[in-house]
Amino acid sequence: MESPLYAIRGLTHVYRGKPVLSIDRLDLPRGGIVGVIGPNGSGKSTFLRLAGFVERPTAGEVLFDGKPASPFSPEVRNRVTLLPQEPFLMKRTVLNNVAYGLRIRKASDHLAERVDKALSYVGLDGKDFAQRPSYALSGGEAQRVALAARLVLKPEVLLMDEPTASIDALSAQLIKDAVLKARRDWGTTLIVASHDWQWLYGICDTVFHLLKGRFLGTGRENILFGPWERVENGQWGKRLADGQQLLVPKPPEALAAAVIENVTIMPQAEPVSGAAGQVTLSGLITRLALEKASGSIVVSVLVANLPFTATLTEHQVRNHELYPGRMVAIRYNLNSVKWV
């Protein structure tokens, strides 16, 4: 079996005395596309900075290619690159920004040509953009130039933090195309944190869910946040905006987060029998996304204002005639609810 590219062991990262990331053990494969999803503040950016060797973890170690690595390590310095959420361009022309990484590697042969090619990867015309100062770029152009500055290095690992957030649809599509081309052409391992679930499920071999600084698994889990209160019959839960009741077992604390792994989806036209210990809610299908790795279809259902996801086979989706805009019933077992 091939050794993992990343092997993270006993990692803890603390920021101003507060633990923000804790990973007991995590292996990431070589050449794969790994997605990281999670709410704001869940530790996604911290994880990417640590995996991008921009910061050193407070405790634990990150093995890269079997060797312990840290910021400035020769093992990773020219192999791993991170595209942060807010692209930072230096006070230089686009050409000099994109060429920076090559120059510090003393790889200045055919510089203009290579910069031109990298810019074309992200849909920018080198003749038009190369001599522009960085301050004369729009947000989407700046993000694409920042990506070109990474792609020109032909990195072994490219980590991206919300690469398509707060940019226009065209720029987002060009960025998505460019990173997939990098994967195809050079076998670059991609690690992407994004809110764009549809895209992540579409391209990733593995998707991890990160919550409160901990990896929860495959990203298919439904995570529900408190506050929880006693509702009818002494049960715990919360009343949703449309009047339905979301029931959970007794929470450890009022603001605990509940994780529900298995949610069943049924067409609402069918009679729904609520067996003991099972909760059934009514919701609207908002989207279907193909999960590339398994060929399954991820169905997103909005119950009042809460999003749920379930993974179904193509046969089940067709059989139940599930499509966006259709009202369906979702069901989960109270015993399957876990607290984090």
Next chain:
Amino acid sequence: MDFLLQGFFKAIELLTTGDPETFSAVYATLVVSAYSLAVTLALGLPLGFCLGYFDFSIKKQVRVVVDTLLSLPTVFIGLLVYAFFTNRGPLGEWGLLFTLSGIAVGLTILALPVVIALSATAVESMDRQLRVALISLGANRQQLVLSTLWEARHGIIAAGLTAYGRVMTEVGIAMMVGGNIKWQTRTITTAIALETNKGEFAMGIALGLVLLMIAFGVNVSVSFLRKRY
């Protein structure tokens, strides 16, 4: 007001005819300001970078001390340097009293807090994402420092200009440590003070014009470099 006008025309004459006394003071000023600025930048930029870039436990206290030193009175610096360099002083054997080198030492003490404080501010005001961007593009520690300084270049140039302005126009240190010796340690500012006391306005105005021209030349050069880089 006539004496001012006459002084102005006399100044033009002194400068265009290459008056040796005037040019001796100009030379002394350029030498001491160049030496002191070179040493100040060599010491002040690394210290300013460290103060602006790194977080350490007594950073605020160090910052307060540096900011306080910005308003150090020049005559006090002159007094201290004089006390150290006089024959009875701890550094008397170096023989720096009443020399251009002695003046340069005093001016360096004057300009150092200016360069440290302003370059620290310039580095501190850089976007925190710069570090992430540089490391993720493969910069090593040395390249990280140099690239950060380059990104903060406009603020650092402003620090250098401010320091140069202070050392060029300083009179207290030059007078006390240099002794205002004709042909030796007489700088433009000490000469202006002397000539004004003697009622020789022409010489004073001529030297004042030279100071202005040097300042103008430096600023034009810096402005040109800023546009280019």
